[in-house]
Amino acid sequence: MEKRNNFGSKLGIILAAAGSAVGLGNVWRFPTETGSHGGAAFILIYVVCVIVLGIPVMLSEFVIGRSTHANTIDAYRRLAPRSGWIVQGYLGVFAAFIILSYYSVVAGWTMKYLTTAVVGGVSRISDPASYYTAFTSNAWWPIIFTALVLLITHIIVVRGVQNGIERFSKLLMPLLFIIITVLVVCSMMMPGAKEGLRFLLHPDFSKITADTLLSALGQAFFSLSLAMGCLCTYASYFRDDANLTRTAVSVVSIDTLVAIMCGFIIFPAVFSVQEITPDAGPGLVFITLPSVFQMAFDGAPILGYIFALLFYLLLIVAAITSTISLHETITAFLHERGLSRRAAAWIVTSSCLVLGIFCSLSFGPMKDFRPFFGLGFFDAFDFLSAKIIMPIGGIIISLFAGWRLDKKLVRDQVTNGGKLRAPLFGLYRFIIRWVAPTLITLVLLNELGVFSHK
Numbered sequence: 354m355e356k357r358n359n360f361g362s363k364l365g366i367i368l369a370a371a372g373s374a375v376g377l378g379n380v381w382r383f384p385t386e387t388g389s390h391g392g393a394a395f396i397l398i399y400v401v402c403v404i405v406l407g408i409p410v411m412l413s414e415f416v417i418g419r420s421t422h423a424n425t426i427d428a429y430r431r432l433a434p435r436s437g438w439i440v441q442g443y444l445g446v447f448a449a450f451i452i453l454s455y456y457s458v459v460a461g462w463t464m465k466y467l468t469t470a471v472v473g474g475v476s477r478i479s480d481p482a483s484y485y486t487a488f489t490s491n492a493w494w495p496i497i498f499t500a501l502v503l504l505i506t507h508i509i510v511v512r513g514v515q516n517g518i519e520r521f522s523k524l525l526m527p528l529l530f531i532i533i534t535v536l537v538v539c540s541m542m543m544p545g546a547k548e549g550l551r552f553l554l555h556p557d558f559s560k561i562t563a564d565t566l567l568s569a570l571g572q573a574f575f576s577l578s579l580a581m582g583c584l585c586t587y588a589s590y591f592r593d594d595a596n597l598t599r600t601a602v603s604v605v606s607i608d609t610l611v612a613i614m615c616g617f618i619i620f621p622a623v624f625s626v627q628e629i630t631p632d633a634g635p636g637l638v639f640i641t642l643p644s645v646f647q648m649a650f651d652g653a654p655i656l657g658y659i660f661a662l663l664f665y666l667l668l669i670v671a672a673i674t675s676t677i678s679l680h681e682t683i684t685a686f687l688h689e690r691g692l693s694r695r696a697a698a699w700i701v702t703s704s705c706l707v708l709g710i711f712c713s714l715s716f717g718p719m720k721d722f723r724p725f726f727g728l729g730f731f732d733a734f735d736f737l738s739a740k741i742i743m744p745i746g747g748i749i750i751s752l753f754a755g756w757r758l759d760k761k762l763v764r765d766q767v768t769n770g771g772k773l774r775a776p777l778f779g780l781y782r783f784i785i786r787w788v789a790p791t792l793i794t795l796v797l798l799n800e801l802g803v804f805s806h807k
């Protein structure tokens with residue numbers, strides 16, 4: 354097998370990992386969660402969650418990946434030979450597989466909206482809800498767009514770590530920042546900006562419940578791409594002089610900043626259109642926003658055109674940098690098992706397309722086919738990966754890094770063999786051994802409905 358490739362630069366490392374983290378989770382899921390959990394109070398708790406748990410768990414994944422320089426399954430095999438811990442490796446690859454399948458479907462919708470925006474069609478949609486339903490339930494078009502997303506991802510992944518992933522991350526991430534900045538400025542100029550800002554900046558602590566905390570934690574894990582093998586795989590391409598702590602802090606900061614900025618894009622816009630409430634659910638970006646684009650820019654259609662175009666461009670760029678990391682996680686494993694990179698990538702692309710077709714059809718022709726405890730393919734994949742595997746993975750990773758891994762190995766990784774200082778190492782150990790497993794277990798129990806009174 355050829356020599357294992359690495360990322361070429363420190364900036365490349367940060368942008369690639371941030372690319373994995375920044376995705377539909379930031380632009381689509383974060384504003385939705387913020388909207389339905391009362392705004393500022395949710396954001397505050399979210400930020401505490403990413404700092405207290407996000408950084409330590411991400412750092413642990415980096416340690417596992419970089420110390421072995423192997424795909425996520427072999428990483429566990431090497432660090433804990435002949436033990437059950439390898440289950441986390443398999444769980445990660447499996448989860449990446451099913452997330453990639455359903456995530457590509459939503460990314461495909463985004464692609465469709467982008468094409469509509471390009472021809473100026475978003476402002477002509479007369480009934481966004483029916484438009485959305487008609488499109489997503491169509492038997493063919495969403496599948497074609499899903500295939501397109503997978504194909505673009507495929508082409509980038511096949512080019513390899515430095516020429517594909519790193520190069521595209523360096524191109525797409527700055528583009529993403531520029532788009533976001535322009536959109537925030539546009540949004541601030543809208544008539545409802547003040548109200549939107551109040552919603553985002555004035556916490557109403559009476560809105561905080563146990564559910565707020567647990568949802569914030571779940572959102573943090575999803576948004577940071579934790580526990581799915583992706584960051585562990587990327588870390589396996591980090592060079593030995595990369596500063597793991599600094600990288601984790603940078604990635605978490607970028608991801609959180611982007612999520613909050615997306616809030617600043619969406620809520621002023623949403624509040625500018627009186628009839629629409631901020632907790633419109635997941636339809637927010639596909640149903641609510643098209644109406645916002647039309648109504649808020651009634652007098653200046655060209656602004657509405659630009660806003661819609663940039664917004665869907667942002668969404669697709671964010672989504673693609675995430676699908677790349679999911680694809681790479683599986684491709685790396687198959688490749689290091691002896692397949693050529695190209696063959697491995699084709700297997701991933703085609704099998705995810707097959708599953709993606711089922712996910713897509715579960716909005717239309719197969720709507721009534723609900724083989725998974727009453728859930729169709731899309732909902733079942735989402736639930737299984739984001740609500741079950743992610744917390745289980747988080748618990749296993751924390752226990753693995755906190756209790757099983759040799760403390761010296763971890764310290765060596767964090768300090769690059771003593772070259773860097775790690776003043777908060779004790780705090781990290783405490784969190785990863787005690788706090789993280791406990792809190793994540795609560796999230797899992799909450800997802801399973803243990804605390805619900807319904």
Ligand code: PHE
Binds near residue numbers: 373376575
């Ligand atoms: N973090 C990505 C997002 O915010 C989603 C993702 C989850 C990507 C898990 C990879 C692994 O959209």
